[in-house]
Amino acid sequence: MRLKSFHAPTMHEAMRLVREVLGDDAIIVATREEEGVGVRVTAAIEEDEGLTSGHAMPLAGPRLPEPLGPDPLDQVSEVLMRHGVPADLNQQLMDTIAGVEARDPMAALAGGLDGVFAFQPLPDGRSPRPIMLVGPPGAGKTLTVAKLCARAALAKRPVGVISTDTIRAGGTEQLQAFTRVLKLRLITVEDPMALADALEVHRGTEQVLVDSAGRNPYSEADMKDLRDFLVAADIEPVLVLPAGLDAMEAVEMAQAFRQVGARRMLVTRLDMARRYGSILAAAHDAGLAFADASATTKVADGLTPLTPMTLARFMMPEHEATTQQPRRTKQTGTHA
Template sequence: MRLKSFHAKTMSEAMRMVRQSLGDDAIIVATREEEGGGVRVTAAVEEDDLPVAQESRSRQPSKPAKPVEPEIDVGEAVADALHRHGVPAALAEQLIDAASNLDTDDPCLALGSAIDSMYSFNPLPDGRTAVKPLVLVGPPGSGKTLVAAKLAARAVFRKRSVGVITTDTVRAGGVDQLAAFTRLMKLKLATVEDPDALTGAYAVHSKTDLVLVDTAGRNPFSEEDMDDLRALLSAGEVEPVLVLPAGLDALEASDMALAFKSVGVRRLLVTRLDIARRLGSLLAIAHRARLSFCDASVSSKVAEGLTSLNPMALARMIIPPAEPAEAEEREPQPVSRTKPAVRPTKPATKAKAVSSPASRTLP
């Protein structure tokens, strides 16, 4: 049995597409309304009912049918993956259209090209050249302290001078956690409580290759919290970097990103990719707030560091490569001359080729 999904603006248009593609014998398996408009219809038809299959048997009745690898509809594969990851419908349609413009039968490559055309990528510096102090901002629990430790460790490993400052003096254990990390790296941790003290800390590190500032978590929907953050950022010429975890609700996270963008954020650093299974919120955040992807954390261990994001890295997380066992299933099986060919009980299908679980590591 062959399954295929059709997306259209109206049900009548979707049914017309079903009849044109699968014929009048097609069976409607499922229908659903898409977020943002339109409907998706999934239909099935027996392989024997397909006109192409009948024509083939009539021309060569005496020869066994040659195994054919499953066809992959790139647009449909990209659409299914984006739907599985919870990408908002309007954004998904733009990505699907961009992916369809690339002449390839590889859905991952097509999605990577679409992401490259719609998003910007700007990895964080490691201290090789003079840069503004990096101030890590975000809501409570987003992973800013761990990111500060990872950035410091990366710069130390590359033999750059590093200055680490924390303003997170309210949260219980906030200073102690970062102090434990810096102690292992033999770095001094400066603790400041107000913008004036922060200005002085910047002056102390005026000749340091990389200065990192860990801030307290701020409620992006609280005017008081955001005013405090603006005052902190005005203490020097700095670059605020938004730290957000993966796996959030797409609309909620986008609203957060817009609030932090109002204080000068231009780059998005993603955390908790190791425990997130749906990444649609990341695409929604960067698109709606017009933020550049920079780095990502895929582990809670400081030693495993950060990974720079790029279009193909994101595409492989959304449409991961097929497992070796699945690839073997899709290879045509040789027909024995002494024994009749045995038809597999679970033939490889297009869905099998593209619906493996999301990868937990970045390439």
């Protein structure tokens, strides 16, 4: 007698597999429900002499469907490769995931991300310190400030907005266009002392957001200028970094902004990139926590607070699309 187990999402499907592989004479020995996976049916059949000799798996011909389905670890490994995650980080993630009890590849990936990264979304409410969005030119700082203002306005929360981007032509006008619509007063400041005064004006405001000019992380003058603003008052610099950069470039940029005090990173343009290896490497190598993610130019669609699960969903959109109950990520409002 040979015993064989079959896994399937439903009992009906499992029985169909039993009949297909073992034929109508198969005897059902046991059935078991497996949480989050479906059912497992163990079936037996009397062996035919001709089939047993010299075959380790006489009943498993080339037509045999894979009863266990693809291994979640293999699927996650493929996802990490696809995202171009650098080899050492890839290995660290896979080692972590190997110790995670996960029912499907997305849960396994989320478990791995949870073990390797820190997640600290920006507060949707009172912030202990004013937040200054910093980063390289064009990273999405101003749009992020606009999205955070919109989130606060939607929740009817008071928010203070300050722009320090007064040198570049159009730097403040861009933000002014958003704040005008939201009926918020934008304060523009030209130097660190003026920033300290502007923050005094907003003392007691629940959340104060400061936009900054794009800085070249490799320019000493740029980074000194930024540092001068950051020491003017007790401000938290939050790095804004777009997806889709070269991984080593992203790491070096993140390290430069960490040196001026950034401890968390808000990632943008997730909709414009297919490979997120660079942002994973940047967070890991620079020791930054993930804050929120931006995957749209629309202010109203806002930001997604990053958690291990929301990041895993961004990394495996195809898996999200095939799950039976779609779980859309909330784009604005309270944290997931």
